[in-house]
Amino acid sequence: MLRKLFLIVCLCFAGAARAGIDPALLAPLTGDDPDARVEAIASIGALANEDATRLLTALKNDALYATPDGHLYIVDGDKAYDPASGATGPLPEGLDGLMVNNRLRGAVDDALSALKLFSPDRALRLAAATALQKSVTLAQAPLIEKALAAENDAEIRPMLQLVAATANLQSPDGAKRKAAAEALAASSNANLRPLLQTLQTDDPDEGVRVAAAHTLAALESRLARTEFIGNLFYGISLGSVLLLTALGLAITFGLMGIINMAHGELLMIGAYTTYLCQLAFRRWMPDALDWYLAAALPAAFLVTAAVGVALERTVIRWLYGRPLETLLATWGISLILMQSVRTIFGAQNVEVANPAWMSGGVTVLGSLVLAYNRIAIIVFALLVVTGVWLILNKTRLGLFVRAVMQNRRMAGCVGVSTAKIDMMTFGLGSGIAGLGGVALSQLGNVGPDLGQGYIVDSFMVVVLGGVGQLAGTVIAALGLGEANKFLEPVAGAVLAKIAILVFIIIFIQKRPQGLFAMKGRSAE
């Protein structure tokens, strides 16, 4: 209803000159009292009409001038607009620009952004309400209530109600403060904490103190829960990343016993394949750009599997049974792969953009944002693990793989081509590393050094989980992810990481076989 009115006002404004802002509101702007000036800006903002927007924008852009007798004009070229009367005329004599310091500028910005609450564009209104949650003053309360009367969006309205209550917390009227404190019991805004704390201890009104204490307790417990769930989510997300990076290694190292130091570079090649797919889509199928990942997944798998098979045929198969030598040779391979990529694509990071459906996130519990790309990676990790499990346990290839790994000679005796199975297993492990690379490309920078950062972590996951144990790898990855995310707020990111490495080193002393020891004949 009010929006309609607003529209009409705007039309009127466009058509004819009309009465502008009350000069009493404008007067303090030319004065010397900084508090009065800030207050005047808030009051002008609270008018919430086109004139107010125009005046504040002019103030922001240094286009507001005053005559020596204190009359304000908005100067546009050689025209001067009088905000008090709404008349446009020639430039008066003796105009002087209004001094705007940082504090005033901040007040103007706040007022202008609050004015967006009346925009017909829903996204602008939402952004304005979100900004107000961070900082709102009592002077803005009438404005917010005015906006609230017109607002009927299901998401913005409750936000505005909380903002209005936040503003009213500073109201001189005790009953209003109490009502506001009670209304805020539904909020989960951490910025309210200091304000509520002062109210709880210093408010003259007992009812307000009680209400504030009550709301504060509810807020604290809600914040603690949100933080816990946030840590849990980001821990699972980090765990999924670790799992995707380590899963390929769980096959090449865990099952085959090959210390593949080039594993990180296979991840990197997967990420670069994603980059190439994105380039190809951008070049030839720009309409379907959002679906380039669908092509990148099989492409990355095939490319890295092919690289893996080539490595196995040329280098690794000569080194079976000499694990330390494999380690050195694969390190050499990793150097060559890294330098090749650097030569082809340059040493700079390349840009891999998230598809549109992956950017943004869903907000839960009021303030916790779960990013879509994190959710996608959790789901993806789940699918890949399931896939690997199915291949290893439900297919003929998987049966052969397990047979060769458990007893190579016996498997050979019953007719399994062990050399071929070795090649395919290594190819499978490498291909899965490629899939991990696709996931990594969606999270961070893609550069030639991408793999180096993950190699130690991947080995830690596999060793911790127990060699040859898929379930162990999954649990180790999730456990490390959670431990990292819960330690981070306490110790900081770097110390958390160091603590976890130290923990793993100590853990391996206690249980050299990892979490899930291999039992039976295949155990050493």
Add this chain to the structure above:
Amino acid sequence: MTPTSLFSRRAWSGIVACTVALAALPLLNLFFADGHALHVPSYMVSLIGKFMCYALAALALDMVWGYAGILSLGHGVFFALGAYAHGMYLMRAIGREGVYQSDLPDFMVFLDWKTYPWFWSATDSFWYCVALVVLVPGVLAFVFGFFAFRSRIKGVYFSIITQAMTYAFMLLFFRNNTGFGGNNGFTDFKRILGYSISAPGTRATLYLVTLAALGGALVLCRWIVKSKLGRVLQAVRDSESRLMFIGYNPLWFKLFVWTLSAVLCGIAGALYVPQVGIINPSEMSPANSIEMVIWAAVGGRGTLIGPIIGAFSVNGLKSWFTGAFPNLWLFALGLIFILVTRYLPQGIAGLAARWRKEQA
């Protein structure tokens, strides 16, 4: 071979000849002016000095890998800790000549620290820092090794946890608040024991001390390898379980050689810092430790002269490549890794031994 003769007559003469040749370099640099036919440029002296530090580290690594079969991917930590321990003294010796003209090193001024943290106390004493060079890597290796060897962590697992160790130390030293200069590390040294660190005489002395350390370490290692202790170590490498059945406890033998190796590596690092003039946490990156392994592998593991030859040849190649074809060096290094493991498991020393056998 009697226990009294450490090296054969031919080996002795070779070692003496090499030592004399190496010792001559800084003297030729000092006593012949620039432009003279016999003049050795200063950069060559510091380059060979650096190579000798690497050779000492490779020798130390080969004691555990080549003789006791323990592959460490974390020797960079011991090297860097030795370097940092000596670097602490060198930083204190800068005095008030830093950029901020404070008693504290520049990076501490930058962090707004007012006093030295506890682990910097007494580091203005040269001899205390020399003790630290030996003790810090030694104690770390002893503690780490004690727990690892006691729980019989072997082979690949040991290699992986040593890699995790060096990675953790690298992260720790990259933090500014750890108190070792963050990612810039220590640099801009001015003097050592009162002598200017950039003076040719000081550089020649440092070079000769490094040469003496390398020669001393070679003789010490040879003595150990030829003793009964050395033979037990080789038995650990070849068949640890059989050794245990005979009644030996491999724990102390492994721990001894592991700690000795770490100390030698720390000394190499301590000699490296004043000659190269900088130490920063990237020395602890897992890649650096693996590169040390390839020095030993190229030269020939399980021999003592091999790692020294390996360190000189790989690093000489590196200097040449990074000057001539900087983009190709990593390809070359990668190929060295692959070809040596595939075709030359005994390294250059093994090749020489085979050639000699064919001659005979």
